[in-house]
Amino acid sequence: MNRTAFVFPGQGSQRVGMGRHLLAQRPDLVETYYRTADDVLGIPLSRLSRHGPARDLDDPAVSQPAILLTSLVTLEVLRGQGVEPDAVAGHSLGEYAALVAAGVLEWTDALRLVRLRGELVATVDDRVPGATAAVLGLDSTTVARLCAEVSEATGRTVEISGDNGPGQTVVSGEAEAVTRLTRAAHEAGATRVAELRAGGPFHSSLLRGIEAEFTEALITTEFRDPEIPLVSSVTGTRVTTAAEAIVALAGQLTRPVRWTEAVEELGAAGVDRFVEAGPGLVLGGLVRRIAPHARVHATNSARQLALTTGAFTATDSTV
Template sequence: MDTTAIDRTAMDRTAMDRTAFLFPGQGSQRVGMGLHLLQERPDLLDLYYRPADEILSLPLSTLCWEGPVEALRDTAVTQPAVFLTSLATLEVLRGRGAAPDVVAGHSLGEYTALVAADVLDWTDALRLVRRRGELMSAVNESVPGSMAAVIGLDLATVEEICAEVTRECGQVVEVANDNEPAQAVVSGQAGAVARVREEAERRGATKAVALDVGAPFHCSLMAGIEKEFAEELSRVTFRDPRVPFVSGVTADRVTTAGEAVDCLRRQLAGRVRWTGTVRRVAAEGVGRFVEVGPGRVLGGLCRRITPEVPVRATNDERRLAQVLEDFDGPASDENRGRAGTAA
């Protein structure tokens, strides 16, 4: 008997059974997000949506479901709205017996990932996300900035262009997101970002497009709010992860509460290392990614980073049903509500 073949088959089966939940960040929002979740779980209204409205003194539920679009573009609204939709999606999955073996989140998405890993209670995470959005918006009011996606150039070339533009014009522009091997997002003062777009296209970028965001995220312009946000973090209870959590700040495992706090502080002005994060998550032996929340942005990035790992989305009724069918877990009282507790 070929025991090597048997062992390899067992390893393959283990990998196929391991699942990573990935949580999206800003840019995934759309009017109507989350409505399909209520069809599956009407109790989400009282479990999360109404409490979130009360906690923030904001009609967040209505803004998620009805808009208007202009309101969802406000960073201070966008961030809690995306968080809440991802949280509700997580609850639906858990209620059907689906549980992750490892979690990660893109920027804002790290907060939902930390709830999934039992590092944060969801109410604390919601308050932090709201305050984070307010502070980021305030930066843009004092130092107007923008962001742009550069597609078709490698990271080193985009870094070189940013450095050249900064030397030439004296304005801040930096790589904010290493999203996948051929896509980097730059962030900084508006004039410098525009100059990077021009130079990137001159050097052969497939395209360099401005992003519709409310502030220059993940660059040194955000450094001024780190201290104030660190004070917000200090008021919240963090626990060591109970589910393996990979940070987009370090592209590595976070194993303690203190490391989680540090990552959330550093991510304001730090680069999102999504390419490295996805590869690190894949190295945990996962056989599938599930994008938990609105949109399908992360799925597209993952397919270009680790094309060998299949990706599922949950952003509409049909795709959510496919994910639930994959797990084929019956709903249970034990699983319902786990995302909202310290369990």
């Protein structure tokens, strides 16, 4: 035991101003990461991340690379203070940051891929407006039944798109069907149904039409074998080769997130401490529900980052 995993958040964790506390501590990273990202993508990603407006930042073609960039800068700051992961995993979009942390992808290649991922999903959402929601308080079997009933009744798609932990199932699909599912879930006894800021029908069959184009981008990008243990949120199991990483990312568009299994896999490998490396606090909360005895650290603010690095320094000094 006593092993640490860095876990990286996904879509919905974006907020205007994310990363400012990181650059206050490491202003050199403006040049290394933010200006490079602007040049690579040809958009003012650094300005949109730190200053918004929120409506632009919520566009998946912007929010996805912005979240990735913030996570990578967090990783750099943590490593600069001697905090290193023994293993990594990422929730959906966060898997790209995990791949960079594990040495599988160059960060600029990851940035290009997530930008394309966001653009392609946006084209689907333009044609068929989609939505994503988290259903709390019902088991996944019940949610799957409700999805099937709503789809049959409306002729529209709504599917399970993620297992986030005990009693929290994510659904995705056409907006009208997700709205209908929300009502059905409440009637079935759900304690809460919360629409998520996903920006499209992620992890659903509605994205099958963009799989080929995105897979082509993946296979023309250089992938390497992981240098440290890497667990995929697509399979819930460890990724050991570059080829496996490509297959996981290709399937990620239409397959549900298996976050419970990913966290359990990390626990089985001896991980008992998790660092949420990136914006937001949602992922840490999910980890606590799945692994209640694990220690969970955040990096979402200057105070949380200081507490996290301080905890590791204190642990190191007692070894």
